[in-house]
Amino acid sequence: MDKSTPAALADGMALTGPVGGHPPTEAEQHKRLAPLLLAALGVVYGDIGTSPLYTLRECFGHVGLPLTEGNVLGILSLVFWALILVVTVKYVIFVMRADNKGEGGILALMTLALRKAEATAFPRPALLVLGMFGACLFFGDSLVTPAISVLSAVEGLKVVAPALEAWVIPLTVVILVGLFVVQRAGTAKVGRLFGPVMLLWFGTLAVLGVVEIAHGPGVLRALSPVWAVAFAVENQWLAFFALGSVVLAVTGGEALYVDMGHLGRLPIRVAWLGLVLPALLLNYMGQGALLLRDPAALENPFYHLAPGWAQVPLLVLATGATVIASQAVISGAYSISRQAIQLGLIPRMPIRHTSEKEIGQIYVPKINWTLCALVIALVLGFESSSNLAAAYGIAVTGEMSITALLFYVVARALWRWPRWLAGALTAVFLAVDLAFFSANLLKVPQGGWFPLLAAGILFTLMWTWRRGRRAIAERLAEQGMSVDRFLARLKHRKPHRVPGTAIFLTRSTVVVPHALLHNLKHNHVLHERVIFLTAINEEVPRIGDDRRFEAEDLGHGFWRVVLHFGFMETPHVPQALELMRRHGFTLDMMTTSFFVGRETIVPSNHPDMKPWQERLFIVMASNAASASDFFCVPPNRVVELGAQIEV
Template sequence: MVTSAAEPAPAGADLATPGAPSHGADPLPKLALGAIGVVFGDIGTSPLYAFRETFAGHHKLAVDALHIMGVVSLIFWSMLLVVTIQYVTIIMRADNKGEGGSLALLALISGRVKQIRWSRGIVLLGVFATALFYGDSMITPAVTVLGAVEGLAVAQPSLSHLVLPLSGLIIIALFVIQSKGTAKIGLFFGPVMLLYFVVIAALGVMSMVKTPGILWALSPHYAALFFYHDPLRAFLALGSVVLAVTGAEALYADMGHFGRNPIRVSWMFFVLPALMLNYMGQGALLFRDGVPALESPFYKLAPAGWELPLVLIATAAAMIASQAVISGAFSVTQQAIQLGFMPRLRIEHTNAATAGQIYIPLINWLLLAMVLLLVAFFRSSSNLTAAYGIAVTGAMLIDTCLLVVVLRRLWNWPLIAAVPLLAVFFLVDGAYFTANLTKIVSGGWFPLLAGFIIFTILTTWSKGRQLMIARMREGAMPIKVFIQSAATAATRVPGTAVFMTSTPEGVPHALLHNLKHNKVLHERIILLTVKIVDEPYVAEGQRCHLEDLTHGFHRMILKYGFIEEPDVPVALANVHRCGAEFRMMDTSFFLARQTLLASSRPGMMIWREKLFAWMLRNAESAMEFFRLPTNRVVELGSQLEI
């Protein structure tokens, strides 16, 4: 059995492979439109609930000039500091060969901090950020779809009883279509979101024209006045204000799909202005209508008779936002599998022309179950926002911690430049996270609980793999000793035998078992290890490392990037330095399937050993994961104590 192991790519390796994302062929406007449709769905649907929750949520505010101007000012400066400066300007520069996201960033910095005593802490932070992302993937579809469909109760109060069942049906439909792929409907994402942003910007302008004084809220001194006159409520309000910047991490995670510049252009010149116009329009509405507008300031912006069309547009935008998060969960899962934090899972391609469009059934149905449970349990977008904030702010705070390593170790910034900037980010992100901790009892416990469960699963699998490989190495016979003793003594038969092994040292267990039971060796024997490097792609020229061990034995290492999918037969077909060409009908693949026995040996607690053993038993077959021909595979079992 083969398990992938992460290692840095060779120095100077050219990773610009045909499979790597290339954005140069597409014009900037096209990429920017695509980014609007995919990247900004989460943050774009925040106006549905963020402004309302700040006033009518768990820590209510008085609807007066001080609080209205203060909240609008806080939203604007939060977008400027967190989204524009922290993510769009700085963090998006920390790309891993064009790829972004917590795991890509973790892979990027892992090679630089291996000698530092707190490197393990950095890895654990990155893994916990990934765990929180899964919590966000559960909450986002629930809160966005509910927030959009609740407009039905505003437009037609008599239909309020349909909000929950209709939301459930939309969510079920959204997850059911995942197996069909989103290539065709994805073409409409950009235009639909473009229409959505134009509509909410126009509604904001229509409201601002009636109350132009709201424009003064862009001044930071209104946020300062809010904290000066009402410090406790201003601090608590941060827990809801941060909902306006949820999805900021998606800009970084989706960078590989569109590139840095299209996302920056879309944000600076279109999405940010549209969002702020709408938030200021909602603020202006509160000035005019007061408390009654808090039922739904987003939908109250619409003129009479336009509420239902706005519900349809907002629901479409909510579905797109949810789709982006679900696809992101699939991509993150694939990265986690390749980097050794998750067992192998069945991955299906929904588009033969696009490698990035994948579908993972287990993740899809688990997410659907959790989203429906959240909708049934919390029953409204207002209740769900309490659970929403902690996952987002926790991930932001972790990204800031990882940014410390990026600025100092990767970019070599001097302390005089790095410390003030990091101090601002830690102050802002820490304040948001602390404010959201006050909502733990109201629902914030859910993402923390989900995060810790997923974190335990990820770290248990990673640690278990390390222990299993270490135990296998302990009893491994040196390959040179084996060749000298067995190469001439055993009967050689025609053909090629490929023995898959997780470690490039020693004799694979499958080879020892095959010789013991069948008492023959093939003429050509390949000891094959598949490794996943800390880069998204590996060039074909760097794919294969081959070593001749004499007497027909060869050691082969195949390297893949952490977002590539290993295909062993294709890789072997491209090897021309190992005697005759590889023919699948003359090649047998030998896999070792370990049965783990929990023991009291130092390593992990018994319950974690049993959890790891259960995950190993239920992992996807190495035969399918590495695309081996089913009629050419032989599995040999063994027992192992960890």
């Protein structure tokens, strides 16, 4: 495409707002390490940081293990090595190296793998399905995390004031509803409190653990893997069943990778190794020492670590920490939703930016209230964190297994690792992940079915939407007229030209927009300047301003303009056009009109999909946000022209 007009298109100028922005560079991370470390505590580690509230209780209470020294040390050893192998080795050391222009997460990893899929034995459709289902499992986890986290904290009322046990469920619901209600205001102000609160939380975890370890330092023997092996040999199937509860200690570990784009690798790694991991280990060891000293503490070993006078403040702090953990997961669901929209996996939805400075702070109303309804239903349906624990873990371990497979593709295709090295490392990761996943499959009848059902429904919606949009594109291409043919006809049939600029939003760069043909058919006029505008979502997180747009003069007053956006960006067309204007492209927004085709999908006598998929796609399309809203086009400058399309 010719980029010679307008001049100097390569000299991009930085813009603020949702079009620009980039993850912190290594130099910026070193310069701002202290504030980034505090931010990492509040944003990244809320979920895994609140796992001590319920993990050991479920390992013994749910599985029914007797509180012998061998069992306690064996479970502690499994928890320790799970944190080391899954979180530290897999994510912190290796997976976090697989960044897509600084961004992480299952969809970012999928796009990296797709980019070089031909260099491996994995076919592109298989990689696409893996990435899509991994994202769906993340949504399933997003439902369970707020429910189990807040409920497990509020259950401290049973310890502090047993008479208030009946208020646990109502209070949990009130806290969760309040959490979802405040999402529309954004987390910028509340977010400043997250880091200090979580710093206090991890400090409290460490102190409580150290005090109890001092009474029984022998518990530190659990750091040896010998105890884990001995536990597995002695208990066999019961030990395998216990893995379904041990995995609760590492849920939230994937957040290190998901949030890498917001904070960078360095702060996340330093915070994990320097504070979070030591605090978690000290608290787990302290709980183990307590159980060996007082088996009755199994009712709630976390709260029983604290003396009586400290239990009420600890309850308040734990509730605050679980709210922060829930906030992180909800924000992650917004981020994954935006990526899925940009990659064409789900329908367009209204996305609101809640901060003028932070690109990652967004609010997706439909996702918010869907999550709210389902999370409340989970709390009311399962009634206790112990019951919810049966639903927790299977989505996370499934996503972790998919991450390991995609990591192999990236290691082989992008990093050029030898097959034996990539295969050996992936085999180790999968051995651990699949062991946890298999153990969690045993919990499907007790509640593990819920996140799997949620992920399955969402995957069906994604696949249906993708197939339906492909069918629509094929129909438009069949019925459309090429730009070259249209311009050739203009030489012989010249319609009346009116002053101003008309911008037609179109998916295709080679086919004339249906909206233009309809406008010409009914109004018999063309504007003096006509721009065919196509927004392309690239398989990278963000696009630099030097590559934001391309412009080609087609003659006869027609231009072809292509705008490029990354999957972590909200496509803001007016801001991109302002960037063009600054580079010499004359454009007066006051004399510019945007023409958008509004497609009405109707059933076909020869459908491209199964009847139920066809009906589902029509419903999804009718509820999708309009193109003008999604591309942030001023509503008073938009003209919508409708058309019926059969699928």
